[in-house]
Amino acid sequence: MASLFKQDIQTLKGVGRRRAELFRKLGAPSVGALLRLYPRAYEDLSRPFPVRTAPLGTVCAVRAAVEKAPTETRIRGGMTLYKTRAFDGESTLELTFFNNRYVMNLLHPGEEYLFYGKVTANFLKREMISPEFYPAASCPPVLPVYRQTSGLSSRLIGNAVREALRLLPDPMADPLPPMLRKEQTLSSLDFALKNIHFPDDMESLKSARERLIFEEFLVLQLGLLRIGGRTRARSRFQLQSDRTGEFYRLLPFQPTEAQKRAVRESMADMLGGFPMNRLIQGDVGSGKTAVSAALCHSAIKNGMQAALMAPTEILARQHARTLSALLSPTGIRIGLLTGSLPAAEKRKLRGALADGEIDLLVGTHALISDGVSFKRLGLVVTDEQHRFGVAQRAALAAKGDRPHTLVMSATPIPRTLALIIYGDLDLSILDELPPGRKETKTYAVTPDVRPRVFAFVRRYVRESRQCYIICPMIDESGSDMESVNSYAQRLKSKWLPDCRIGTLHGKMKPKEKEAVMNRFSAGEIDVLVSTTVVEVGVDVPNATVMLIENAERYGLSQLHQLRGRIGRGTCASTCILISAARNEEALARLKILCSTSDGFQIADEDLKLRGPGDFFGDRQHGLPDLKIADMTTNMESLRKAQETAQKIFRADPELSLPEHRGLRAEVRQLFQNWTD
Known part of the structure; x- marks a missing residue:
């Protein structure tokens, strides 16, 4: 294979x-x-109907013999109709094909066929329009339909x-060892491949699906375990003292019980004999940065270096500012490394890092580039982990010698999916917001109420509040949606002429983005018109209104992330979703967002609606592309595959035993375009 x-x-x-x-x-x-x-x-x-009893309006198979050769009729618009009749010994079925001249040669009078399509009827006749058809004598019982x-x-x-x-x-090598197939009552790969495409019957199809779904889940789990590289080798960076108490005295606020619990669980890992591998999952604004700061503080005070990797330059700079304000007074030296840093400054920073003169390095994926080396990297923190992928997390950890690893995600992930993607990590959940935070109220409206919406925005601006407006596109090429710039111009000329308006989009240079966000943060911009680049960005507690245009174009989790840009202060906030959508799925999505602010509940619904393949947006940041397995419907198979993968990995982490070499090849095949 x-x-x-x-x-x-x-x-x-x-x-x-x-x-x-x-x-x-x-x-x-x-x-x-x-x-x-x-x-x-x-x-x-496998069970064709007689013409007379075929269910109307439902796709089904009908068995009948062609009565006469198809006739050709040209009609308006350059279209050609081909018509004939079929008879099953009791009733007649009229057949019509559009622009399909091949039926003239494929349908022969007197021969029986299976016709597959919708049967319609009136008082005079029963009819099928453009059905699929197959010679009855050689037609398989089940036929595949491909994308x-x-x-x-x-x-x-x-x-x-x-x-x-x-x-x-023949014979065909099977990546699943015979004993494993026997334990799980699975068919051979040879049988599965033949019957997934051309099943002998529906039972054979079921057996083939079970085999291939289990195999795909097993290969996925083994790949994630191998890339995660979790080993039980003892840690070189075991903490000697817990400095959490000192850190809490630095905070200008009282940490939540959830934050304390997450710090406690993480510190227990770092004080133990093995490297910490932990995921901190928390909703927008739940205080993950403070948790990571507590761990960095203790690690550095125990003589180690720490690194924090963020997905965007804006977020990396924000983390650097926050951590500097908090930790610099204690003597901790903090550096910032991003792609836009001038070459001379990069060289100087890398030298200081290698010499141990920087205790905490904050940056983008530039942290994993060649030439970045640490003297004693003991703690690695990855923020917004789903934007990087397991391989990049492993690349940062490889800058040290089995350092402690903390992964943070503000995108709530259903627990089952989190255990799949982060199967090599222990899980801590921040399930409460800091005191004083007000819930953001969310409303879905149609475009015709836009004048009232802008009156609402003007009222808040007059009260010295600020507003985000999210547009889906940067430019109008190939799209009927307005660009950020033209939308902002319309605001100035028509809807909000007395407001100070700024724009932000992905085509701007990092320094331009940062300048705009700094002006917005300083209160010099009343209304910021932006694409989703503000999904993660600078906190602006004074921004209390968000307006999202074409809201149906986003996934639930992304809408929730966007909504998290407001409600960062103590004032009540409002999110308004504008959508002209009428399809039921889009309306259901918006209704869910209006009914709850619980990110984990939203994530569960999003997973059901979109499936895991699209859950993280761009596939390279989520899972490899699964061909047949579905995490939302094949849960029992997933559970069995997880257990089996962990058992195999414990016994043979390199998959080097003869019976596991086929699995090793399958892992390499599934992950070949994903881990680069």
Whole structure:
């Protein structure tokens, strides 16, 4: 099977250069990848209906013989109709095809076919419009339906898959050891691949799915465990003293019980004999930065260096300012490393870091670049972990010798999904907000009430409050949505002429973004029109209103993240979602957001609506692309695969035993485009 992933799709019989490009577009650049391009649905032809009893308006199979050769009729607009009739010995079925001249050669009078489509009826006749059809004598009981692209129909894909299946070796190597298959009552890979594409019957399809889903979950778990690199090797950086009490005296506020619990759990790890590997999960504004600061303080006071990696330059600078204000008075030396730092300053900072003259380095992914070396890196903190991925977390940890690792995420992740993605981490949850925080009220409105919305914004601006307005696009190319700049111009000329308006978007240079955010933070901008670059950014407690245009275009978790930019102070805040959407799913999403501010409940709903593949937006920051397994519906298989993966990993972490070499190859295949 592994060698088929190296065989270009163009070498397959019936696939030429042009068609090969279409297969690559579908994600099948090789013969092996084509075999893993599983059908999205199936046509059950095993129980065809007689014409008279076929359910109306429902897709079904009907068995009947063609009565006469199709006739051709040209109609307006350059369209051609092809019509014929089929008879099952009792009733007649009228058949109509649009612009499909091939039916003239494919449908032969007197021969029986299975017609698959919707049956409609009136008082005079029963009819099918453009059904699929197959010769009854050679039609398999279940037919696959593949995800298509223009120029590549499901039938053509199926034909290519048949050719690919003929290339499977006999006997075929199976990545799952025989004993494991027996324990889990799973079919062989050979059986599974053949029956996932062309099942002998529905029971065989079920068996094939169970096997492939379990295998995919198992390979995913083994890959995450290996990349996470969790070992039980003893720590070189065991803390000798807990300095938490000193740190709490530095704070200008009383930490919440949830913060204290998270610090306590983390300190217990760092005082123990093994490296800490912990995820701090907390909703927007729950105080994760203070938890990380407490751990950095204790680590540095125990003679170590610490590093904090953030996804954006704006957030990295904010962390550097916050931590400097808090920790510099205690003698802790803090450095900031970002991509925009001039080369001479980078060299100077790297030298100071290597010499141990910087205790805490804050920065973007520049922290994992070549040339950055620490003298005694004992603690690694990754903020907004889902934006980096496991491999980048591991790359930062590799700058030290098994340092303690703290991962922070302000994107609430359903506990099950968190355990999958961060299976090598212990979990602490910050489930309470600091005292004095007011809940943000959220309303979904239609565009026709926009005048009232802007009257509401003006009233708050007159009270010296500030407002965010979120636009989905930077420019208008290929889109009917307004750009940030044109939207801001309309605000100035029509809706908010007396307000000071600023703009922020991803195409601005880092220093320009920072200047705008600094002006907004200083109260020099009343209304900031922005794309989602403010999703993580500088805290502005005075911003109490957020208006989100085209709200239906965002996922629930992203809307919740955006909403978290307000409600940072002690004043009541309001989030207004403007949407012209009418489809039920979009309206349901907005209704959920209006009904709760619990990020974990929102994350659960978002996972149900969008599935794990899209949960984190860009796939390179979330999970590898799963082909068949679904974490929302295959929970029992997921649980079994997790247990099995942990058992295998404990016994053979390198997957080097002969019985695990096939799994090792599968792990490498699944993660090859994800860990770069």
